[in-house]
Amino acid sequence: MGDSSASYIHTVHHLIEECIIFNMNKEECMEALSKRANIKPVITATVWKELEKENKEFFEAYSRNRAERQRVTEIERKERIRNMLSNSTIENTKANN
CATH class of the missing domain: 1.10.10 (Arc Repressor Mutant, subunit A)
Incomplete structure (x- = not known):
């Protein structure tokens, strides 16, 4: 066993x-x-x-790295949404003119 x-x-x-x-x-x-x-x-x-x-040091660094990646990913996600909304507003303005 x-x-x-x-x-x-x-x-x-x-x-x-x-x-x-x-x-x-x-x-x-x-x-x-x-x-x-x-x-x-x-x-x-x-x-x-x-x-x-x-592997205490590895997992501490891994946790920090994950948290940083998530923070960056969240910032990038918000920026993409802003860009999409901005582009949508521009396209709607052009279509209405």
Whole structure:
């Protein structure tokens, strides 16, 4: 049982790394692995927690990086909406003249 448990944990570890590549947080990873790989969220959360303990600096930087990306993405989203509204207003003005 020990080898199969270690292999399973290694698999979960690998899948968590894949989630990190896709910039997922722990909750998103838990949901993805539950739906896609039939891994119980408690297992994912436990392995993630152990990885955080072993790689504290990485996960701190990862969290900061995710927060910054989300902030930048939100700013870009708002700018695109402003541009769309502005372009729409210009087009409507031209159509009415």
